Amino acid sequence: MAELKHGFRIDEAKCRGRMDCMRTCPTRAIRVKNGKARLIPELCIDCGSCLTVCPSGAISATTLSFAELDRFKFKVAVASPALFAQFGMNDTPMSVGRALIDIGFDAVWEYSVDIELIDRAIAAFVKTWPGPFPLISNSCPVVVRLIQVAYPTMIEHLIPIEAPREIAGRELKRRYSQELGITPEKIGAIYITPCQAKTISILQPAEEEKSYLDGAVGISQIYNDILTKLRAAGKPEGNGSKKFSFAGELFHWGAPEGEFPNLSREHYLPLTGLTDIIKVFNDIEKGKLRNIEFLECHACQGGCVGGNLTVENIYVARSKNLRLAANRPKSVAAFEEEVRRRFAIEDFALRRTPKPRKIEGESVDLRERVLRKKRADDLHKALPRLNCGLCGAPTCKSHAEDVAAGRAGIADCVFLSPERIVELRSLYIGRRETG
Amino acid sequence: MELLRESYEIQGRNFDKAGEVSGEIKVVLKDLGIEAAHLRRLVIVAFEAEMNVVMYARKGVMTLIVTDDDICLETTDEGPGIPDIELALQEGYSTASDEMREMGFGFGMGLPNMKKNSDEFRVESEVGKGTSVFTKIRLPADG
Numbered sequence: 059m060a061e062l063k064h065g066f067r068i069d070e071a072k073c074r075g076r077m078d079c080m081r082t083c084p085t086r087a088i089r090v091k092n093g094k095a096r097l098i099p100e101l102c103i104d105c106g107s108c109l110t111v112c113p114s115g116a117i118s119a120t121t122l123s124f125a126e127l128d129r130f131k132f133k134v135a136v137a138s139p140a141l142f143a144q145f146g147m148n149d150t151p152m153s154v155g156r157a158l159i160d161i162g163f164d165a166v167w168e169y170s171v172d173i174e175l176i177d178r179a180i181a182a183f184v185k186t187w188p189g190p191f192p193l194i195s196n197s198c199p200v201v202v203r204l205i206q207v208a209y210p211t212m213i214e215h216l217i218p219i220e221a222p223r224e225i226a227g228r229e230l231k232r233r234y235s236q237e238l239g240i241t242p243e244k245i246g247a248i249y250i251t252p253c254q255a256k257t258i259s260i261l262q263p264a265e266e267e268k269s270y271l272d273g274a275v276g277i278s279q280i281y282n283d284i285l286t287k288l289r290a291a292g293k294p295e296g297n298g299s300k301k302f303s304f305a306g307e308l309f310h311w312g313a314p315e316g317e318f319p320n321l322s323r324e325h326y327l328p329l330t331g332l333t334d335i336i337k338v339f340n341d342i343e344k345g346k347l348r349n350i351e352f353l354e355c356h357a358c359q360g361g362c363v364g365g366n367l368t369v370e371n372i373y374v375a376r377s378k379n380l381r382l383a384a385n386r387p388k389s390v391a392a393f394e395e396e397v398r399r400r401f402a403i404e405d406f407a408l409r410r411t412p413k414p415r416k417i418e419g420e421s422v423d424l425r426e427r428v429l430r431k432k433r434a435d436d437l438h439k440a441l442p443r444l445n446c447g448l449c450g451a452p453t454c455k456s457h458a459e460d461v462a463a464g465r466a467g468i469a470d471c472v473f474l475s476p477e478r479i480v481e482l483r484s485l486y487i488g489r490r491e492t493g
Numbered sequence: 494m495e496l497l498r499e500s501y502e503i504q505g506r507n508f509d510k511a512g513e514v515s516g517e518i519k520v521v522l523k524d525l526g527i528e529a530a531h532l533r534r535l536v537i538v539a540f541e542a543e544m545n546v547v548m549y550a551r552k553g554v555m556t557l558i559v560t561d562d563d564i565c566l567e568t569t570d571e572g573p574g575i576p577d578i579e580l581a582l583q584e585g586y587s588t589a590s591d592e593m594r595e596m597g598f599g600f601g602m603g604l605p606n607m608k609k610n611s612d613e614f615r616v617e618s619e620v621g622k623g624t625s626v627f628t629k630i631r632l633p634a635d636g
Contacts, residue, residue, distance in 0.1 A: 210529035
């Protein structure tokens with residue numbers, strides 16, 4: 059497997075080793091040694107929790123910069139519905155779309171069509187699926203990676219249908235290359251993303267295929283520019299020759315109350331927030347939840363409007379979403395027609411299904427792994443089990459496992475070696491004195 | 494050769510804690526890097542075995558045994574025992590109470606499900622004393 063990429067980077071110069079990231083990481087993928095945080099790439103699921111809590115601003119999302127987009131001749135924005143919930147109550151999706159054009163995109167894709175297409179593809183798939191149930195949505199990249207890393211037995215539950223943003227990328231490249239007579243490579247399909255996880259799903263899809271999209275720009279990156287255009291006096295500059303339009307049902311993917319009109323309510327369960335998802339996954343793994351057909355899971359609390367590259371707080375954003383949904387036009391004939399046309403000719407099946415991720419240590423044989431486990435159990439008993447984190451591992455158990463696998467020395471524990479405190483004092487308190 | 498043997502106590506009639514032992518065993522096996530297809534079968538077997546103890550017995554013990562070639566789960570309980578094992582192995586046969594069914598258990602799939610998911614399966618029972626279930630799942634030769 060190629061080297062794992064992640065949707066953010068830790069800036070070592072800025073990192074002050076404060077350990078908030080290590081303590082918050084749900085898969086215990088971070089260690090802080092010598093005052094610097096580092097990642098265990100194969101455990102990271104790109105949830106972005108670390109990015110949100112870092113007090114030093116050392117962790118940033120690896121989204122595209124606007125300048126990087128200039129390598130494309132024609133740039134098309136595929137905007138997450140979460141974008142439209144970021145602005146004022148009177149800013150319509152149409153005006154936000156125009157602002158996207160004004161800040162430099164050549165077109166804004168009618169993404170609502172793709173969302174509707176995938177809704178229908180999912181509903182059709184659920185009906186014919188023999189099991190195992192429940193099927194789990196794969197549009198949130200964190201959920202896919204969580205299953206690859208922590209729930210390998212549930213990999214078959216992931217619905218093998220492309221995410222709507224992917225089929226949007228595929229179709230827009232096809233359409234614009236035909237209309238403009240240029241090669242698909244010259245068309246930039248850019249996702250306007252509410253989180254860094256979708257960036258990584260474009261850079262390195264979990265299923266080891268190539269994404270149809272070319273990159274992602276974070277909502278927070280362009281928020282100010284859009285706001286400026288929205289507030290600029292007079293009419294938007296929206297250039298008539300540029301092609302974009304919006305059809306009716308724009309909003310049901312970004313909200314946790316995702317509508318799947320073709321699935322029966324009692325067999326469909328929407329879930330948001332990693333903690334709750336993990337609880338439910340534990341039950342599924344034990345064979346409970348037999349009556350649920352489909353789980354729509356979003357790692358961010360509140361769904362994509364709660365993504366870590368959004369600006370508005372999720373409660374305000376959700377209230378805007380509800381308002382937008384209430385005011386949206388009744389499904390227009392052109393929208394219905396486009397959905398019908400594309401549904402008949404496009405294939406929505408996932409090109410390749412994701413596999414459980416290989417975790418370090420699996421390369422050694424079972425005998426060695428058992429020995430390590432026993433060693434780790436014994437070491438754990440000798441540790442204080444306070445999970446203070448001062449050794450640089452998030453829990454005493456992680457530290458014991460690191461030592462058993464030869465990745466750390468037991469003496470990093472302050473309870474076992476008082477010199478460690480001296481070291482830490484000079485590292486942390488000394489550093490504070492000097493600036 | 495036996496590499497690992499660990500026993501876990503299961504409390505009967507405690508539906509609140511039901512699933513904890515199989516959950517713990519799952520974590521151990523996952524940390525040992527047991528491949529997904531085998532792990533899935535083991536988790537199902539462990540959960541069903543645990544539920545049987547929780548539903549019918551006063552208490553029980555589940556023992557996990559890892560060897561070079563296979564993984565065994567042995568569950569022994571102090572319970573009512575099974576008068577007719579043949580019958581208990583039929584899919585859909587259940588002696589669960591309405592109360593258990595309301596909680597989503599007792600569909601008569603427990604023992605059949607365990608049998609289906611293991612490579613070796615044996616039940617021993619004595620009415621009035623208890624039941625022991627032995628299951629084995631073989632690992633691929635290359636580990």
